[in-house]
Amino acid sequence: MDYKVLYRKYRPTNFDELVGQEHVKKILKNSVINNKIAHAYMFTGPRGTGKTSTAKIFARTLNCLEPKEGLPCGTCENCVNFNTSPDVLEMDAASNNSVDDIREIVDNIGIAPTSSKYKVYIIDEVHMLSNQAWNAFLKTLEEPPSNIVFILATTDIQKVPITVLSRCQRFDFQRIDRNLIFANLKRICELENISYEEEALTEVAFLSDGCLRDALSILDQLSKVSDKVDMEVIKSNFGTVTSAELDVLYTFIIKNDLDGVVSILRSIKETGIDVKIFIDKILDNFIEKAINMKRKNISSSAFNQLKKIIEVLNQLYSKLNYSSNGFLLLELELISFINDEENQISNREINQIISREIIKVDTEVDVNKMINTNSEHQIYRMNEDFVNVRINNTFVNCNKEYKKSFSELWNNFIKNLKSENVIDFLNIVSKSIPQVVSDSYAIFLTKSESIKIVGNSKLYDLENRFSAITGSSYKFIFISDDDWKKFMESYDKTKKYDIIDETEYINTESNSITLAENIFGNENLKID
Numbered sequence: 001m002d003y004k005v006l007y008r009k010y011r012p013t014n015f016d017e018l019v020g021q022e023h024v025k026k027i028l029k030n031s032v033i034n035n036k037i038a039h040a041y042m043f044t045g046p047r048g049t050g051k052t053s054t055a056k057i058f059a060r061t062l063n064c065l066e067p068k069e070g071l072p073c074g075t076c077e078n079c080v081n082f083n084t085s086p087d088v089l090e091m092d093a094a095s096n097n098s099v100d101d102i103r104e105i106v107d108n109i110g111i112a113p114t115s116s117k118y119k120v121y122i123i124d125e126v127h128m129l130s131n132q133a134w135n136a137f138l139k140t141l142e143e144p145p146s147n148i149v150f151i152l153a154t155t156d157i158q159k160v161p162i163t164v165l166s167r168c169q170r171f172d173f174q175r176i177d178r179n180l181i182f183a184n185l186k187r188i189c190e191l192e193n194i195s196y197e198e199e200a201l202t203e204v205a206f207l208s209d210g211c212l213r214d215a216l217s218i219l220d221q222l223s224k225v226s227d228k229v230d231m232e233v234i235k236s237n238f239g240t241v242t243s244a245e246l247d248v249l250y251t252f253i254i255k256n257d258l259d260g261v262v263s264i265l266r267s268i269k270e271t272g273i274d275v276k277i278f279i280d281k282i283l284d285n286f287i288e289k290a291i292n293m294k295r296k297n298i299s300s301s302a303f304n305q306l307k308k309i310i311e312v313l314n315q316l317y318s319k320l321n322y323s324s325n326g327f328l329l330l331e332l333e334l335i336s337f338i339n340d341e342e343n344q345i346s347n348r349e350i351n352q353i354i355s356r357e358i359i360k361v362d363t364e365v366d367v368n369k370m371i372n373t374n375s376e377h378q379i380y381r382m383n384e385d386f387v388n389v390r391i392n393n394t395f396v397n398c399n400k401e402y403k404k405s406f407s408e409l410w411n412n413f414i415k416n417l418k419s420e421n422v423i424d425f426l427n428i429v430s431k432s433i434p435q436v437v438s439d440s441y442a443i444f445l446t447k448s449e450s451i452k453i454v455g456n457s458k459l460y461d462l463e464n465r466f467s468a469i470t471g472s473s474y475k476f477i478f479i480s481d482d483d484w485k486k487f488m489e490s491y492d493k494t495k496k497y498d499i500i501d502e503t504e505y506i507n508t509e510s511n512s513i514t515l516a517e518n519i520f521g522n523e524n525l526k527i528d
Contacts, residue, residue, distance in 0.1 A: 005216075005217070005220055006188060006192070006216040006217070006219060006220045007212075007213045007216035007217060007220070010188055010216065011053055011056075012050075012053050012057060013057065013060070013072070013074065014057055014060075014061075014071045014072055014074070015028065015029055015054075015057055015061075015070065015071055016071060018050055018053060018054060018057065019050065019176055019180050019181070019184050019212055020049070020050065020174070020176040020177060020180050020212075021049070021050055021054065021173055021174065021176075023171075024043075024054060024171045024173065025054075027171070028054070028058050028061075028070070028171075029061075029069070029070025029071070030070065031070075032061050032062065032067055032070045033069065033070045037062065037118075037149065038149075038168075038169045039144050039146075039148065039149060039150065040141055040144075040149070040150040040151075040152070040167055040168040040169070041055075041058075041149070041150070041151045041152065041168055041169050041170075041171065042126075042152050042153075042154070042157075042160070042164075042165060042168035042169065042170045042171065043055060043151065043152070043153040043154070043171050043173060044153070044154050044155070044157040044160075044170065044171070044172055044173065045155070045172055045173025045174065045175075046155060046173070046175055046210065046211060047155055047211055047213070047214075048208075048210075048211030048212055048213030048214050048215075049173040049174065049175060049176055049210065049211065049212070050173060050176075050212070051124075051153040051173055052122070052124055052153055054171075054173075055122045055151040055153060056082075056088075056122065057072070058120075058151065059082075059088045059118075059120040059122065059149075059151065060072045060078075060079060060082045060088075062116075062117065062118045062120060062149060063078045063082075063085070063087065063088070063113075063116035063117055063118055063120070064076055064078055064079055065077065065078055065079075077115075078115065078116055085115075085116065086114050087113040087114055087115065087116040087118070087119045087120065088116075088119075088120045088122070089119070089120070089121050089122070090122045090123075090124070091105075091121070091122070091123045091124070092124050092125060093123050093124060093125045093126045093127075093128045093129050094124075094125040094128045097128045097129045097130050097133055098130060098132075098133060099130065099132040099133045099135075099136050101133065102129070102133040102136045102137045103136055105121060105137070105140070106136060106137070106140050109140055109144060109145060109148060110145065112147060113147055117147065118147055118148065118149050119147060119148050119149075120148075120149045120150075120151065121148070121149070121150050121151070122151045122153070123150070123151070123152050123153070124153045125153070125154060125155065126152040126153060126154045126160065127154040127155075127156045127157070127158075127159035127160050134161055134163075134164060137164075138163060138164065138167075141164065141167050141168075142167050150168075152164075152168060174210075175209065175210025175211070176210050176211070176212050177210075178202070178205040178206060178210070179205075181204075181205040181208060181210075181212055181215050182198075182201050182202055182205045184212065184215075185201045185204060185205065185215060185216075185219055186198070186201055188216070188219070189201070189219070189229070192223070194219070194223045194229060195227060195228040195229065196228065196229040196230070197228070197229065197230040197231060199230075199231055199242075200222075200229045200230045200231050200233075200234055201219075201229070203231065203234050203240055204218050204219055204222070204229075204234070206277075206281065206284075207234075207238060207240070207277065218238070221237065222234065222237060225237060231427060232427070232430060232431065235271050238272075238273075239271040239272030239273035239274070240271065240273055240277075240281075241268050241271070241273060241278060241281055242427070243285060244427075244454050245264065245268060245454070246281065246282060246285040246286075247285075247359040248260075248264055248453050248454060248457075249261065249264050249265070249282075249334075250285075250286065250289065250359060251359055252264065253309070253334065253337055253338070254302075254305070254345060254350050254353065255350065256338050256339050256344075257338075258335060258338045258339075260453075261331075261334055261335055261338065262331065262335065263449045264449060264453065265327070265330065265331050265334065266331075266449075267448050267449035269327050270448075271448075275320060275326035275327050275330060276317065276320055276326070278330070279313055279316065279317050279320075279326075279330060280317070282313060283310060283313055283314060283317070286306060286309060286310050286313075287310060289306060289358050289359075290303060290306050290307060290310065292356075292357075292358050293306065293353075293358060296356040296358070298349070298352050298353060298356065298358065299345070299348075299349045299352060301344075301345050301346075301349060302345045302349045302350075302352070302353060304343075305337070305343045305344075305345055308337075308343055309334075309337060312333050312336075313330075313333065316329055316330060316333055386502065387477055387479065389500050389502050390441065390443070390475060390476075390477035390502075391443060391477065391479075391487065392497055392500055393438075393441050393475070393497075393499055393500060393502075394436050394437070394438050394441035394442065394443050394477070395436065395438070395497045396438060396441075396497045396498065396499050397438040397439050397440075397441075398436050398437060398438040398441075399438075402437045402438055402439055403434060403436070403437040406434055406437040406442060406474070407434055407437075409466075409470045409472055410429075410434055412469070412470060413429065413466055413469055413470055414426070414429055414430060416469050417429060425458070425461075425462060425465065427451075427454075428451060428454060428455040428458065428462065428478075429462075431446060431447060431448065431451050432444040432445065432446050432451065432455060432478060433445050433446075435484065440473065440474055440475060441474065441475050441476075441477075442474050442475075442476050442477075443476075443477055443479060444476060444477070444478045444479070445479060445480070445481055445484055446478055446479070446480055446481070447480075447481060448480070449480050449482075451478070452478045452479060452480045452483075455476075455478035456477070456478050459476055459477075459478075462476060463475060463476055
């Protein structure tokens with residue numbers, strides 16, 4: 001049997017199967033129940049929102065021999081033979097828009113239905129008809145025979161003459177709610193035995209922009225390139241950004257970290273995400289943050305700063321159609337909030353934002369320190385000293401045999417995370433490669449700057465989980481490919497490395513340059 005794409009395979013056959021458009025379904029069902037059928041209908045709205053599907057369902061219902069509560073029975077002769085019925089005629093006005101095409105309809109309008117109550121004409125993309133075609137159609141559309149029903153569909157209602165609109169009952173189709181699209185994607189994945197992550201289906205629903213057909217097309221494509229529809233396969237095929245990355249971006253903004261903002265924006269750009277989709281996701285995420293700020297009584301200055309960011313990005317979104325450098329403009333707008341005196345918030349307010357979980361990344365205010373909080377949950381504070389110490393300590397006792405045995409533990413660790421569907425950790429470890437390993441330390445390379453940041457923010461919990469699953473205690477550090485290249489430029493193979501006590505570099509007074517000289521040697525040190 002020939003393969004049928006998902007959006008065709010799961011095209012609805014009655015109003016109950018149609019996703020969304022409740023207002024349209026209710027009126028059309030009642031029209032059938034009360035036998036109040038108009039002679040012409042106009043369906044308008046964005047692509048992929050169900051206009052053509054609704055037209056076919058309505059036509060099927062009109063000609064059903066035993067409709068039940070406004071729904072086609074699905075078993076009568078007319079329902080069974082609907083797709084081959086000569087009484088339901090479809091025309092694409094995009095390619096059949098001449099006056100001759102319309103005259104053919106007009107000339108045949110008097111021919112009675114062969115086996116149905118109504119002869120139904122479904123004309124898609126009707127706004128493409130020429131002026132002459134409209135003029136030839138107008139009189140017939142106004143007073144067709146009683147057994148004729150026209151259903152016209154368009155994505156551009158502005159191009160339809162007002163004289164035509166006045167002769168039709170108009171139905172406006174809305175973009176489908178993301179939650180409805182997500183639920184439908186989940187149902188189809190289960191029917192098709194497609195493995196998935198819920199976060200990934202949520203992302204597909206977002207990328208579809210309210211268009212169910214697009215969502216099913218994306219799902220169809222992803223299911224062909226991977227055994228599992230997850231965030232990694234979406235990123236590699238479409239480019240996207242996660243909520244964790246947006247939390248990191250917002251954290252950099254409120255901490256006035258210019259390099260952090262620039263770094264994460266450029267790493268996200270490299271995924272290939274469309275800048276308008278990216279800004280749309282930022283707006284969606286930041287508006288949710290603003291709502292939570294009000295609910296959790298965060299200070300007004302923090303809310304006002306976030307409100308200003310949202311307003312600026314919303315204005316930028318509307319200008320993108322006229323610019324070819326969308327990412328550069330986005331970068332400029334966001335870095336303008338760094339050290340901006342009019343949009344500053346205090347450390348106390350940043351602490352409120354973190355402690356009340358406005359951001360969901362395990363990160364602390366003072367990035368120049370490391371910290372131990374309590375025995376149940378600890379977080380390392382990332383700084384250059386801490387990273388250099390961990391790199392140094394990994395090189396003290398590293399060799400290929402340690403790396404080989406660790407790789408086996410690491411693979412088992414990943415399998416365990418997959419089996420338990422621990423998405424937060426899985427997104428980090430699946431995109432990180434062990435580069436240097438000793439008997440108790442491991443350095444991981446990441447392709448993405450954002451994965452490095454998120455990985456190091458969850459370092460303590462990740463180490464604990466690894467130890468609990470594998471029974472082996474290791475200390476980790478994540479660095480990007482660029483970091484590694486810079487390190488290798490100053491790496492001295494002849495140097496003997498000694499273990500450095502991490503706790504010596506907890507305070508803010510430690511000198512990163514002095515520490516780097518001690519580790520790498522003054523003659524090899526390069527300072528940008």
